[in-house]
Amino acid sequence: MGKKTRAKAAPAGENPRRPCPCGSGKRYKACHGAGDDVIVIRPFEGLAAECDLVAMREFLPSATAPLPLREPGDTPVTLATVLPGAAAAVVRPDGSILLGMQVQAHSGDLSADLAKALRWAQTAEPGTSLPVVGPGVAGELVRLQDVLDPAATLDVTVHADFGWWIPPAEDGSEPSPDVTAALERANKVIMPTEPVPAPGVRSAYWVDTGSKAHLRWVRPEPEEALLAALARLQARGELALAEDARYAGSFRAHGLLVPVWDLDRELHAKEWTEPLSTFAERLETALGDDTPLTDSERRARDALAGKQITLR
Structure with missing residues (x-):
């Protein structure tokens, strides 16, 4: 696949001659300003949670962890291995946020994709989801390194199934047959x-x-x-x-x-x-x-x- 040659404008506030915010040491123009095909080999570098993030992205089947934000707000944010439909983010009816790790990457920087999904979820309506991080999620370049506590590790909980996908209904009702069937299909592929x-x-x-x-x-x-x-x-x-x-x-x-x-x-x-x-x-x-x-x-x-x- 040939390298893209079209120029890409720097996001607002990014001078192409300044160092790239990803920490590579390169100028923005030669790094993330060069195009969507730029690959960040070590996207979680500098975070104490780096090993936890790699495990959740690559081989843990069903796991969750509270996200240790630099500036935690009133809305809880939970990192998850995979969400229904492999969504990038889900905002539950109560406003709580779930971010999916195992998604189709939009760019060559997984850290930036996750931060974009978080930014979308923090302003989205309850009960909505973000299927993928695409061109519709724009704005100034932000990465997990900008929003996470760099010294915090993840408190990872490994689940035996995907029951956590469906929070208990306030009225005590059971999930619909379609939802139950989807859970059963997902649970069948989990390796202990x-x-x-x-x-x-x-x-x-x-x-x-x-x-x-x-x-x-x-x-x-x-x-x-x-x-x-x-x-x-x-x-x-x-x-x-x-x-x-x-x-x-x-x-x-x-x-x-x-x-x-x-x-x-x-x-x-x-x-x-x-x-x-x-x-x-x-x-x-x-x-x-x-x-x-x-x-x-x-x-x-x-x-x-x-x-x-x-x-x-």
Whole structure:
């Protein structure tokens, strides 16, 4: 697909020669002012909630989290993995706001798309929804980094189904048959997923795919640093979580690396708490080792790099 060549006017208040608000270090004209095809590789960089956001965007099936805004108002805002119809935003009849993470991206900057959806929802009528963030949601460039508390992580709740889509009716009535059928269809595709409750560990999730169980752990470190640490552990035979939990590889998502381990399906998520805690200590030690890699560690790094795929 060829790069767009048409000029794009800067939003009101944006000087094309000034640094781009996304924090890339480039001039606005060479970054977000260049066109809709500009891709922000790490859209949530700078936020403490970055790993949580990546997990909710890429592999958590049904999860919600209160959105920690810089200036919280009277209207509660909840971030959700996916909303009915994969909507970008929903304003419930009581005025509360739901933002969807797993939506069709309009631009190459997911952070800006989410912030635009939030801005729309904050002025929309109760009982309305925004199917997609498109040209109709315009205005000055705003990103999640502009509206979220940068030091706050997300308090993620993983749900077993999509029952939270439908709030209880004030009159106690049951959902319509169409709504009930839609919920049943959505619930059928959920893969059982739970956080692994290990002390000091965030964004690590157990998932049962039906044929295998995995642990997926979103890591915040730069890829080169994390890969070197994993290589040190591999060279020492310490990369497995346990004897029956081998390292399967990793995938890249929104600028972060997500290591994956194959697990015994017979064990519950909570049974991986101790192995993950022990491994986390080994990993932190390896991350703090800044000595040059040995020959065996370099070979291990090259082998691990061959087990990586890129999702986003």
